[in-house]
Amino acid sequence: MDTRQLSYFLGVASELHFSKAAERLFIAQPALSRQIQQLEQELGVLLFERDKRNVKLTPAGLFLQQEGIKLLSQLDTIRQRTQQIHRGEEGELRIGHPGSAVYSVLPMLLSGLRSHFPGIKAILSEVLETQLWEALLHYQIDIGFIREPTPSKEVNTKVIYEECFALVLPFEHPLNESSFEGVHQVQHEPFILPPRHAGSIYYDTLLGICEKAGFFPHIVHESNFGATILKLVEHGLGMSIMPYSYSNAGIGKVRFIALNNIPERTQLSVVWRKNDTNPILQNFLSLVEAFGG
Amino acid sequence: MDTRQLSYFLGVASELHFSKAAERLFIAQPALSRQIQQLEQELGVLLFERDKRNVKLTPAGLFLQQEGIKLLSQLDTIRQRTQQIHRGEEGELRIGHPGSAVYSVLPMLLSGLRSHFPGIKAILSEVLETQLWEALLHYQIDIGFIREPTPSKEVNTKVIYEECFALVLPFEHPLNESSFEGVHQVQHEPFILPPRHAGSIYYDTLLGICEKAGFFPHIVHESNFGATILKLVEHGLGMSIMPYSYSNAGIGKVRFIALNNIPERTQLSVVWRKNDTNPILQNFLSLVEAFGG
DNA sequence: ATGAAATAATACCTAAAAAGCATTTATTTG
DNA sequence: CAAATAAATGCTTTTTAGGTATTATTTCAT
Numbered sequence: 309m310d311t312r313q314l315s316y317f318l319g320v321a322s323e324l325h326f327s328k329a330a331e332r333l334f335i336a337q338p339a340l341s342r343q344i345q346q347l348e349q350e351l352g353v354l355l356f357e358r359d360k361r362n363v364k365l366t367p368a369g370l371f372l373q374q375e376g377i378k379l380l381s382q383l384d385t386i387r388q389r390t391q392q393i394h395r396g397e398e399g400e401l402r403i404g405h406p407g408s409a410v411y412s413v414l415p416m417l418l419s420g421l422r423s424h425f426p427g428i429k430a431i432l433s434e435v436l437e438t439q440l441w442e443a444l445l446h447y448q449i450d451i452g453f454i455r456e457p458t459p460s461k462e463v464n465t466k467v468i469y470e471e472c473f474a475l476v477l478p479f480e481h482p483l484n485e486s487s488f489e490g491v492h493q494v495q496h497e498p499f500i501l502p503p504r505h506a507g508s509i510y511y512d513t514l515l516g517i518c519e520k521a522g523f524f525p526h527i528v529h530e531s532n533f534g535a536t537i538l539k540l541v542e543h544g545l546g547m548s549i550m551p552y553s554y555s556n557a558g559i560g561k562v563r564f565i566a567l568n569n570i571p572e573r574t575q576l577s578v579v580w581r582k583n584d585t586n587p588i589l590q591n592f593l594s595l596v597e598a599f600g601g
Numbered sequence: 602m603d604t605r606q607l608s609y610f611l612g613v614a615s616e617l618h619f620s621k622a623a624e625r626l627f628i629a630q631p632a633l634s635r636q637i638q639q640l641e642q643e644l645g646v647l648l649f650e651r652d653k654r655n656v657k658l659t660p661a662g663l664f665l666q667q668e669g670i671k672l673l674s675q676l677d678t679i680r681q682r683t684q685q686i687h688r689g690e691e692g693e694l695r696i697g698h699p700g701s702a703v704y705s706v707l708p709m710l711l712s713g714l715r716s717h718f719p720g721i722k723a724i725l726s727e728v729l730e731t732q733l734w735e736a737l738l739h740y741q742i743d744i745g746f747i748r749e750p751t752p753s754k755e756v757n758t759k760v761i762y763e764e765c766f767a768l769v770l771p772f773e774h775p776l777n778e779s780s781f782e783g784v785h786q787v788q789h790e791p792f793i794l795p796p797r798h799a800g801s802i803y804y805d806t807l808l809g810i811c812e813k814a815g816f817f818p819h820i821v822h823e824s825n826f827g828a829t830i831l832k833l834v835e836h837g838l839g840m841s842i843m844p845y846s847y848s849n850a851g852i853g854k855v856r857f858i859a860l861n862n863i864p865e866r867t868q869l870s871v872v873w874r875k876n877d878t879n880p881i882l883q884n885f886l887s888l889v890e891a892f893g894g
Numbered sequence: 895a896t897g898a899a900a901t902a903a904t905a906c907c908t909a910a911a912a913a914g915c916a917t918t919t920a921t922t923t924g
Numbered sequence: 925c926a927a928a929t930a931a932a933t934g935c936t937t938t939t940t941a942g943g944t945a946t947t948a949t950t951t952c953a954t
Contacts, residue, residue: 309680310603312941326902339942341903351680353687360902360949367879368687375679379672386668387602387644394646394661586660605912619931632913634932653920654930896954904947911940918933924926 311383313347314376316340317355321373324363396587398427404435404449407534412553413469413576413599414453420595428588436532437507444579450589455551456509457577468596469576472568473517474552476537478544479561488565491549495523498546500537503530510574514549517572535559604676606640607669609633610648614666617656682720689880691720697728697742700827705846706762706869706892707746713888721881729825730800737874743882748844749802750870761889762869766810767845767857769830771837774856781858784842788816791839793830796823803867807842810865828852 316333320340323329330337348355355369365373392398401421405414418430435443440452444463457465475491477483483493495518504511518525528546531537535557537548542560551574555564578596580589609626613633616622623630641648648662658666685691694714698707707725714721728736733745737756750758768784770776776786788811797804811818821839824830828850830841835853844867848857871889873882 309676310605312603327900335941336943337901338903338905338944343941345903351684351687353683358902361900361951363902366687367692368683371686372679372683375682379675379679382672382675383602386665386672389668390646390661390665391644393664394644394659399660620929628912629914630930631915631932631934636912638932651931653932654922656931898951898953900951901949902947903949904945906943906945908943909941911938913936913938915936916934918931920929920931922927922929924928 309347309350311380313343315380316343317347318373318376318380320344320356320363321365321369321376324365326363392427394587396428396589396591397425399588400429400431401451401588401592402431402433402449403451403453404433404440404443405453406437406440406455407434408455408551408554409453409576410434411556412471412551417595417599420599421592424595425591428591437510438505440579444581450584450586451578451580451592454577454579455574456507457579462582463579464582465577465579466593466596467575467577468599470573471552471576472566472573473514473549473570474555474564474566476541476548476550476554477563477565478541478547479563480544481547481563483565484563485565491517491521491567491570492523494547495521495525497526498528499525500529500531500540500546500548501525501527502532502537513572513574517549517567517570520570538562602640602643604673606636608673609636610640611666611669611673613637613649613656614658614662614669617658619656685720687880689721689882689884690718692881693722693724694744694881694885695724695726695742696744696746697726697733697736698746699730699733699748700727701748701844701847702746702869703727704849705764705844710888710892713892714885717888718884721884730803731798733872737872743877743879744871744873744885747870747872748867749800750872755875756872757875758870758872759886759889760868760870761892763866764845764869765866766807766842766860766863767848768860769834769841769843769847770856770858771834771840772854772856773837774840776858777856778858784810784814784860784863785816787840788814788818790819791821792818793822793824793833793839793841794818794820795825795830806865806867810842810860810863813863831855 316329316335319329319333320326323332326341326344327337330340333340344355353368354366355372357364357366389398403414414432421428421430433449435449435452437454437456440449440454441460441463443449444452454465457467459465475488475494477494501514502511515525529540531540534550534554537550538554538557538560540546541548541562549567552564552566578593580593609622609628612622612626613619616625619634619637620630623633626633637648646661646665647659648665650657650659682691696707711723714723726736726742728742728745730747730749733742733747734753734756736742737745747758750760752758768781768787770787794807795804808818822833824833827843827847830843831847831850831853833839834841834855842860845857845859871886873886
């Protein structure tokens with residue numbers, strides 16, 4: 309019983325008329341009659357009751373009709389989904405990202421993914437910047453978001469987002485956007501910053517901001533998790549300088565003062581394996597491209 | 602994509618080796634290679650990554666393998682069930698029966714059905730004897746159980762069970778099996794019997810029992826439902842004569858005294874349409890035959 | 895009644911598809 | 925570099941599906 313015989317059978321079963329069914333199936337009536345006979349013989353089951361004039365389904369035929377319709381539609385679904393997977397329109401994309409990406413580009417990219425490629429499921433995992441390259445090269449993720457792309461032979465990088473830094477203060481701190489003139493105003497305050505080893509260029513940029521303002525920050529705590537820093541700031545343990553997009557996070561009662569007037573800015577880049585031909589990745593990259601990366 | 606191509610594909614997908622798969626599929630390797638190529642071309646999807654030495658599945662191929670296995674096994678199930686329906690090993694058998702059959706043959710027949718033909722589902726409906734012929738001839742049931750088979754041109758009948766009658770008394774009644782000598786002992790008691798119109802031969806048999814014992818029963822209530830009669834007897838409203846198998850019913854606190862020593866006995870017969878070719882019915886009848894009908 | 899129309903089956907032939915065989919090409923391994 | 929392995933290619937044969945003409949049977953209209 310192959311699919312051709314089955315669909316011929318379904319044709320006759322729905323028309324209950326060999327000649328009409330043959331016409332609808334674009335074959336000659338004798339050919340159809342024979343295929344049905346062969347099917348019946350192979351199964352050893354009479355599927356139609358024919359009395360030289362009328363054709364009707366036997367109980368077994370009725371069952372085969374009901375189930376056969378389902379089966380063929382399943383086969384069609386399988387075919388379509390196989391093709392979608394081939395075109396990269398269906399499947400999983402494993403994304404590694406730092407926590408900060410959650411508050412800026414990631415939500416927009418994921419909603420774009422949802423609308424353009426509803427079959428692609430994003431598997432998100434928060435990965436520390438230090439572990440991102442390893443995760444990528446060990447095939448644990450397919451694409452990563454990172455603030456400091458170090459060019460590499462095995463990995464492609466592309467900047468997709470740029471933003472200014474922000475001074476983060478406890479909400480009760482006297483300094484606010486109107487009274488703010490420059491970073492030097494907080495030169496005597498305690499600071500909470502990421503540890504140096506977590507991303508040296510990023511760290512150096514932060515220190516550069518302070519240095520230009522004429523001081524070296526008094527660092528009282530370190531954390532590589534943005535949310536932790538925000539909580540520490542909220543409790544008045546110090547202040548921090550973070551990418552402005554953290555202001556979307558809504559974590560902690562803190563005040564963000566955007567540092568628009570200094571040249572230092574921070575970028576978010578995507579990184580992926582150069583040799584990766586996964587069409588899902590390619591589709592995601594085309595989305596990144598359209599996003600204005 | 603027909604079933605042959607699909608099973609060829611599954612062969613290669615599980616062996617990941619064209620030559621070995623070809624051997625297992627009993628075809629030559631070039632034929633297999635070509636069928637896979639054709640399948641890939643038809644779908645427009647690369648299913649295997651071949652590098653002249655190794656064969657491995659692409660993501661789309663992996664999906665097709667997973668789904669294809671399921672599909673082919675479904676097809677096989679459909680084939681088997683279609684054949685079972687044809688052989689009458691699967692389907693529904695609508696059985697009409699009087700309430701009394703529930704306490705004798707029906708449970709045994711149904712458990713025999715369950716073990717010999719697990720695919721046949723019995724649809725039981727309690728049908729009054731007066732309506733049984735109609736239900737049968739109007740195709741509302743496929744087979745019926747009845748106590749008084751009147752021979753007919755359109756219907757076959759077959760006796761399957763014979764039993765004696767029993768005197769049914771309230772549990773508190775002084776008469777019991779040891780003190781019982783004959784029906785004449787209850788000639789002055791009130792009786793609860795089925796109405797005459799419910800089955801005249803059956804009714805006449807009951808009256809015949811009394812008549813031979815030398816009295817005409819004083820009928821105080823009538824009911825064509827055995828359970829109702831039992832309840833009325835329990836409450837001391839009278840006594841009754843019923844098929845002995847009602848003693849299995851466990852309805853009401855009543856005493857059964859088997860009337861073994863009188864010639865009157867009651868039979869249970871099956872009836873079915875003479876022209877019915879339904880193989881499920883035939884299988885059920887073979888069971889009835891084996892049951893010793 | 896009788897002939898025309900309808901309808902599935904049969905007989906026979908043709909075309910297309912699948913399978914087989916021999917060979918080739920490319921790659922790995924010793 | 926030769927030998928072995930494995931998939932692909934070219935060509936032929938076999939099998940299967942499809943087409944045309946015809947038959948047999950039934951129904952319907954005259």
